[in-house]
Amino acid sequence: MNEIYLDNATTTQLDPWVAEEMRPWLLEKYAAPTGHFGHQASLEAKEKLEQARAAIAESINAQPEEIIFTSGGTEANNLAIQGYLKSLKKPVHVVTTAIEHESVLNTLRALQKDGVELTEVGVDQDGFIKLEKFNAALRPETVLCSVQLVNQEVGTIQPLAQIGRICAKKGIPLHTDAVHGWGMVGLDVKKMNLALTSLTAHKIHGPKGIGALYKRKDVKLSPIMYGGYNEFELRPGTENLPGATGMAKVIEMMKPEHIEHIDKLRRMMWDAIGSQIPWVHLNGSVDRGAPHILNVTFDYIEGESILLRLDMQGIAVATGSACFSKALEASYVLLAMGRPHEQAHGSMRFSFSRFNTTEEIAKTLNALKEIVSDLRKLSPLTPRKEA
Ligand SMILES: Cc1ncc(COP(=O)(O)O)c(C=O)c1O
Numbered sequence: 260m261n262e263i264y265l266d267n268a269t270t271t272q273l274d275p276w277v278a279e280e281m282r283p284w285l286l287e288k289y290a291a292p293t294g295h296f297g298h299q300a301s302l303e304a305k306e307k308l309e310q311a312r313a314a315i316a317e318s319i320n321a322q323p324e325e326i327i328f329t330s331g332g333t334e335a336n337n338l339a340i341q342g343y344l345k346s347l348k349k350p351v352h353v354v355t356t357a358i359e360h361e362s363v364l365n366t367l368r369a370l371q372k373d374g375v376e377l378t379e380v381g382v383d384q385d386g387f388i389k390l391e392k393f394n395a396a397l398r399p400e401t402v403l404c405s406v407q408l409v410n411q412e413v414g415t416i417q418p419l420a421q422i423g424r425i426c427a428k429k430g431i432p433l434h435t436d437a438v439h440g441w442g443m444v445g446l447d448v449k450k451m452n453l454a455l456t457s458l459t460a461h462k463i464h465g466p467k468g469i470g471a472l473y474k475r476k477d478v479k480l481s482p483i484m485y486g487g488y489n490e491f492e493l494r495p496g497t498e499n500l501p502g503a504t505g506m507a508k509v510i511e512m513m514k515p516e517h518i519e520h521i522d523k524l525r526r527m528m529w530d531a532i533g534s535q536i537p538w539v540h541l542n543g544s545v546d547r548g549a550p551h552i553l554n555v556t557f558d559y560i561e562g563e564s565i566l567l568r569l570d571m572q573g574i575a576v577a578t579g580s581a582c583f584s585k586a587l588e589a590s591y592v593l594l595a596m597g598r599p600h601e602q603a604h605g606s607m608r609f610s611f612s613r614f615n616t617t618e619e620i621a622k623t624l625n626a627l628k629e630i631v632s633d634l635r636k637l638s639p640l641t642p643r644k645e646a
Contacts, residue, residue, distance in 0.1 A: 262573035263619045267462070268411060268439065268552050268610035269577060273505075274464035280508040281466065281501040291497050293489060304500055311500075311507035318510045319437075319456060320447045321473050327490045328503050331470035332438035333362040335457035338472050338494065339434045340366050342480035343403055343455065344375060351402040352376040356388050357595040360411050363436050367405070376400075384597050385544050386415035393422065397429055404433045408440030412592040412608055413543035414552025416444050423452030432478060438462060438470075442513040443521075443549050454478045460502065464612065465509035469502030517613040522550035524611045524620050529553055531624045536631055542593060542606055556598065556606040557631050559640040565607055568630040574623050577608040601640075 264272070284307065290300030292308040313323040329335045340363065344351055355367055357379040367377050378396040382388055388406060397404070406422050409415070419435060426433040432454030440446050442463040448456055455478060459470035474480055474493075486495025525545070532539055538558035545553075557565060562578035569576055589603035598606075609623075635641040 261570065261575035263615075263623060264575045265609045265611060265615065265619075265623060266575045266577045267612040267615075268414075268608060270461050270467060271464045271612050272614055273466055274509060274512055276512060277465055277505045277508045281505045284501040284504050292500050293487070293497065308498055308500055308503055311503040314507035314511060315458070315471055315503075316473075318446075319441070319458075319473060320449050322476070324491070325448075325473055325476060327472045327474060327493050328498060329470045329472055329494055330468055330499070331461070332360070332436065332457050332459035333470075334494075335438075335459070335470045335472040336360070336362040336434075336436055337366050338480065338483055339455040339457055339474075340403070340405060341370070341483045342493065343432070343434070343478065344370060345481040345483065346479045347402060350374055350376075350400070352378070352398055352400045353403045353405065354378045354380060354393065354396045354401055355405040356380050356382060356393075356407065356417075358382050358386060358410055358412075358592045359405065359407050360436055360438065363405055363407070382415075382595055385547070386410055386413045386542070386592070386596050387544075387547070388417050388422070390418070390421065390425075394425060397425070397431060401429075401431050404431055406433065406435055408435050408437040408446060409444060409549040409552070410543070410592060411439055412552075412590055413554040413596070414439075414548040415543050416440065416547060416549055419451045419453075423450075427452040432475075439549060439552070442510055443518060443551060448473055448475070458506075460506035460509055463509055463513055464614075466502050466505040469499050469506050471506070518550050520613055521611045521615075524615055524617065525550055525553045525609075527617065527620050528609055528611075528624065529555070532627070535624075536628060538635075540602065542596065542598065551611050553609045553611075554593075554606055555609070556593075556602045558602065558605060559638045559642075560631065560634040561604055562607050564634050565627070565630055568634070569623070569626060572626050574626060576623075577610070578606065 290304045292304035312326045316323045316326045380393045380396050434455035436457045438459045441458045454475045456473040461467040482493050540556040542554040566578050589600050593603035
């Protein structure tokens with residue numbers, strides 16, 4: 260394991276307090292909360308599940324019966340989009356953005372084969388949705404909009420309250436993928452006029468494999484998996500009670516001082532990079548971005564080379580391109596922001612958690628300065644005079 264972990268937007272360390280909260284529900288109280296067994300153990304489990312549901316509902320200003328537990332953000336996004344469109348049984352048009360997570364974009368693109376019409380609205384050079392384009396994309400036959408709260412690569416916070424107002428005025432339900440905003444930035448389903456909201460636990464020190472979908476009471480969904488009658492008949496399968504317990508605990512643990520600390524680390528990192536390393540560009544916005552994500556392009560070098568060199572020094576970061584997961588492709592998010600291919604390839608994502616320290620950031624900065632300078636000396640693209 261790396262000594263310094265700055266890839267917290269991918270996933271985070273499980274908070275030991277959260278693990279403690281989950282422990283009894285893994286080892287001693289392992290009965291299924293599916294109430295129909297009726298024995299004491301299952302009744303106790305059911306009560307705990309409902310407590311977790313209520314805590315998660317409260318965190319977003321929802322009612323407990325509006326929360327459906329899922330296996331994470333991917334499933335919540337699929338249930339929201341597929342479940343909602345399936346319930347309509349008519350030709351539909353959906354509006355989303357070009358920078359959504361794959362679990363939204365690929366779901367919608369797959370549905371195009373079944374006749375769903377899709378508009379992917381572009382973003383500006385900082386990664387914010389173009390509101391006038393969004394407005395113009397809405398049609399009488401638009402049945403759903405899906406706009407994320409925080410972008411997974413560049414951390415931009417979309418103006419969801421404004422988007423919610425536009426959708427409400429036109430009577431179009433709004434879904435948000437809030438996987439990267441929950442616990443980090445304001446999220447209020449009522450104030451934002453949200454019909455559907457996807458959450459996950461593992462981005463803020465909760466366990467992996469648990470998430471939730473908020474479904475406003477009046478919104479109709481069809482199940483996308485079939486089996487038993489759990490989760491209001493919308494999500495079959497034995498409930499992940501340890502996970503739900505951990506998810507409820509993690510949102511309780513998230514305090515304003517943690518967010519301030521994370522934000523301080525991000526600003527410290529950008530201030531130093533921006534002032535001490537030449538030929539860099541910020542992708543996103545420091546002031547209008549989430550506290551935990553910083554994305555920077557280092558001109559003339561590849562993000563992967565920086566990543567590997569940092570990794571050799573025990574520091575884990577992510578690149579903005581998907582080179583390790585797919586054939587050499589630049590990040591679609593950065594391309595949608597208008598970055599040329601070579602800049603998209605030279606980008607790095609640093610993402611922070613409350614367990615990171617200022618010492619770790621200082622150490623990373625020192626390593627980064629040296630690595631960037633070294634790689635630029637080797638790069639034929641570097642302007643020679645100043646290299
Ligand atoms: C914005 C966004 N949505 C959805 C997901 C998927 O969440 P999960 O890993 O819980 O399935 C991710 C994961 O990286 C994400 O960044």
